[in-house]
Amino acid sequence: MLEQCTVAEALERLEKKEISALELTEAALRRVEAVDESVKAFVTVTKNEALAAAALVDAKRLSGEAMPLLAGIPMALKDNLCTKGVLTTCSSKILDNFKPPYDATAVELLRDAGAVLLGKTNLDEFAMGSSTENSAFFTTRNPWDLERVPGGSSGGSAAAVAADEVCFALGSDTGGSIRQPAAFCGVVGMKPTYGRVSRYGLIAFASSLDQIGPFTKDVRDCAIVMNAIARYDARDTTSVPMETPDYTAQLSGGVKGLRIGVPQEYFAAGIDQDVRNAVQQALAVLVALGAEAEEISLPHTDYGIAVYYLIAPAEASSNLARYDGVQYGYRAEADNLLEMYQKTRSRGFGSEVKRRIMLGTYALSSGYYDAYYLKASQVRTLIKQEFAEAFKKFDLILTPTAPSTAFPVGTVEDPLTMYLNDICTIPVNLAGLPALSMPCGFVNNLPVGLQLIGKPFAEATILRAAYAYEQHSGLIKQKPALSGKGVPQDEQI
Amino acid sequence: MKLTSKEVAHVASLARLEMAEDEMEKFAGQLNAILEFADKLNRLETKDILPTAHVLPLNNVFREDRVTPGLESKAALLNAPEAEEGMFRVPRVIE
Numbered sequence: 315m316l317e318q319c320t321v322a323e324a325l326e327r328l329e330k331k332e333i334s335a336l337e338l339t340e341a342a343l344r345r346v347e348a349v350d351e352s353v354k355a356f357v358t359v360t361k362n363e364a365l366a367a368a369a370l371v372d373a374k375r376l377s378g379e380a381m382p383l384l385a386g387i388p389m390a391l392k393d394n395l396c397t398k399g400v401l402t403t404c405s406s407k408i409l410d411n412f413k414p415p416y417d418a419t420a421v422e423l424l425r426d427a428g429a430v431l432l433g434k435t436n437l438d439e440f441a442m443g444s445s446t447e448n449s450a451f452f453t454t455r456n457p458w459d460l461e462r463v464p465g466g467s468s469g470g471s472a473a474a475v476a477a478d479e480v481c482f483a484l485g486s487d488t489g490g491s492i493r494q495p496a497a498f499c500g501v502v503g504m505k506p507t508y509g510r511v512s513r514y515g516l517i518a519f520a521s522s523l524d525q526i527g528p529f530t531k532d533v534r535d536c537a538i539v540m541n542a543i544a545r546y547d548a549r550d551t552t553s554v555p556m557e558t559p560d561y562t563a564q565l566s567g568g569v570k571g572l573r574i575g576v577p578q579e580y581f582a583a584g585i586d587q588d589v590r591n592a593v594q595q596a597l598a599v600l601v602a603l604g605a606e607a608e609e610i611s612l613p614h615t616d617y618g619i620a621v622y623y624l625i626a627p628a629e630a631s632s633n634l635a636r637y638d639g640v641q642y643g644y645r646a647e648a649d650n651l652l653e654m655y656q657k658t659r660s661r662g663f664g665s666e667v668k669r670r671i672m673l674g675t676y677a678l679s680s681g682y683y684d685a686y687y688l689k690a691s692q693v694r695t696l697i698k699q700e701f702a703e704a705f706k707k708f709d710l711i712l713t714p715t716a717p718s719t720a721f722p723v724g725t726v727e728d729p730l731t732m733y734l735n736d737i738c739t740i741p742v743n744l745a746g747l748p749a750l751s752m753p754c755g756f757v758n759n760l761p762v763g764l765q766l767i768g769k770p771f772a773e774a775t776i777l778r779a780a781y782a783y784e785q786h787s788g789l790i791k792q793k794p795a796l797s798g799k800g801v802p803q804d805e806q807i
Numbered sequence: 808m809k810l811t812s813k814e815v816a817h818v819a820s821l822a823r824l825e826m827a828e829d830e831m832e833k834f835a836g837q838l839n840a841i842l843e844f845a846d847k848l849n850r851l852e853t854k855d856i857l858p859t860a861h862v863l864p865l866n867n868v869f870r871e872d873r874v875t876p877g878l879e880s881k882a883a884l885l886n887a888p889e890a891e892e893g894m895f896r897v898p899r900v901i902e
Contacts, residue, residue: 415882509863522861551868552861620845631822638823640895642886651898655823668824673838675822676810689848691858696851698859730840746862770862 316341317478318793321387321535324481328375328386335375335386339368339430342388346432346479349796354454355464355474357393358401359433364388367430383542385428390474390483393434394441395421395526396515400431404517405449406439408662409643418515419550420484420526420543427542432480435470439664440634441491441519443467444735445726448666453723456498457794458760462720465495468529472499475529477796482539483529488520489622490716490739492527493751497715497763500753500792502530502780504540507771508746509554512547520629521552523622523743532790533752533781537561540773556771564774565781570604572779573708579615580713580738592755592762593714599786600712600779607712610704614697618741621697623733624677624690625744630667631674637662669729698745705769710779713738715751715763738765748773752780753789809842810835 316338319327327333343361350356371386391397394404396414403409417425425431438448446454446469454469456462457477464473468485472495475483485492487505496503504527511526518524528539540561547553576597581590601607639645639658646657663671677686704711715738726732742749747767754764764783768776784790810818815835819826826834880893889896 412886415878415885508861509865548870552863552865554863554865614851617848617851620848623841624845635823639888640897641883643888645888648898651900652823654898656825659823660825663824668826669834669837671822671824672815672818672834673841676814676818676838676842679818679821686842686845688858689853690845691860692853692856693848693851694859695856696853698862728840729837730844733841744859 317345319481320531321384321481321538324387325384335368335371335430336365338386339364339388339432342432342480345477349477350479352455352460353457353473353477353479353796354452355435355470355477355479356390356433357403357405357436357451357470360400360431363400364430364432371428371430381428383427383538384424387429387482388432388480389424389429390432390435390471390480391421392437392468392471392483392485394437394486394517395484396517397421397431397434400434402434402517404440405437405451406663406667407450407644408637408658410450411644412642414515416515419512419545419547421515423543423545424484429542435468435474435483437470438467439667440517440630441467441486441488442630442666442670444490444494444732446470447723448664450664455723456720457796458500459720462722462760463498465498465716465720467491469495471529472496472501472503475499475501475531476794478793481531482535484526484543485529486516486524486526487743488523488626489743490736492529493739493749493763493765494716494735496529496751497761498720500761500794502533502536502750502752502790504528504536504750504773504776505742505748506540506544506773507748509552510748510771510773511543512545512550512553514547514549518633520626521633522629523626525743533777533784534562534565536750537565537777544773559774561774561777564778567778568604569600569779569782572605572710574600574605574607575610575704575708575711576607577610577612577615577711577713579612584734584737585714585717586719588757589714589716589718589762592757593712593764596754596764596783596787597712600783603782603786605779608708610708612700612704612741614693614700615741617693618697618744619733619737621690621693621744622736622740623673624686625694627670627674628677628687629674631671631678634667634671666729694744697741701741701745701747709769709772709775711767713765713767715739715765719757719760719762742767746770748776750776750780752784754783754787755789756792810838
């Protein structure tokens, strides 16, 4: 079944001319047609563009041209990444007609690498949420159980990869928006170090925290996609000018002697017992493979959510001021300018976005700035220092990705309860560190996520440990029933 | 209660949002719950701690002062709700 191919497998078969890029894209599009009515991962499917791009790759290969890194590989992009001439909505009414005049840098790099864009995926409006239920359009479903959420905010990208609709996808992660849906959907998701992947063309939510990263079916693919997107970019002033290592080169280095810190705060009462057990078992595997583990304490962990839900809304309230009905997106008719602004924003934004704009506006407003924004920024320093201190002694920090497995759609109504979902992922963004989530077991047939956190720019170390674990566990080969793994497709008909 | 409905109305006007009375009250409740949760930060002494605005040791990133191609005005206006003579058109500002 062609659509189940990993990036590496597909590249090999394309190289050997066993399959063509067009066949691969057609298989992916058939899969989208077959399952996306129930998964609802896509906001936009770019069928004709995809077929044309795939045919172009085949023509180039036939003419003997050197093939770039991802030539002919079907991909999906979170709908907050600007794609030239292709609808980019942020799953918001306020941008539901927006066609960017340029590509985001990460998108441009993937297009240059020959990847074939299949479409744009659903998200919580403006990436604000942990379940994709805040999309203004529809809720994406978890391929492992369609009654459950895929996580969020990059739920569409995670679900599209888990359901084999594409080989890989990109998402963005501000407080866990790649790692938590990767955990819920049983795929690999990486948030690179802040500054590693250019944010140019990523529609801004909280600029000091946002980072683009890949969703893939296994760890090797994660390294391959990182090779394509991790690049210095002068168009993003927070892009760090440094060489991109070859992330695939060190994958099989093993974990012998690798020092792993295990922070007790991430295994505390708020974390499901089943999740703790699965993560502890993964740790035992890494230790059996030669890693050295030690329990540590990161006492400021508990403050992460409070810091995040002041800083991220503060930055969002400023970033989202640009949606005023003047330059792009939705405009409400009104007699004067102020009324036009107010009506446009009130009708265009959904309630979670409004809530965060309000919270951020308040936290930055005169008289409250010191008490909220400044205080949060100071505690952010403490969290960052605490990680830096731990990394003097350890190469990696190992935790669960999320406190539970995927929860049923419509069951978390209170905003604060929803925010608590990000407890294990938020501190990583506050400190700007790289981290990866990968499947480490199942509870009631729902995937559990293992989070590996690394030193700044040490993505290669994370990937090496993740690869060692993956080789040993074999978990990554499990597929949701949706894919009918083990049942040849022809026999299903 | 940290935020009264009246303050919520003020913040909404700063954010250029308008809200119905019942929405205002719902927001007041939710925002207060979040702010009360954030109160735990006051347990920490932060007097001599420098704030972190972003994590990178990058400051004052400059580029050469050279003209490079940018977005053309036609492309910039493609998504405009209303445009005229190469400009964004908005409701009358000056009487």
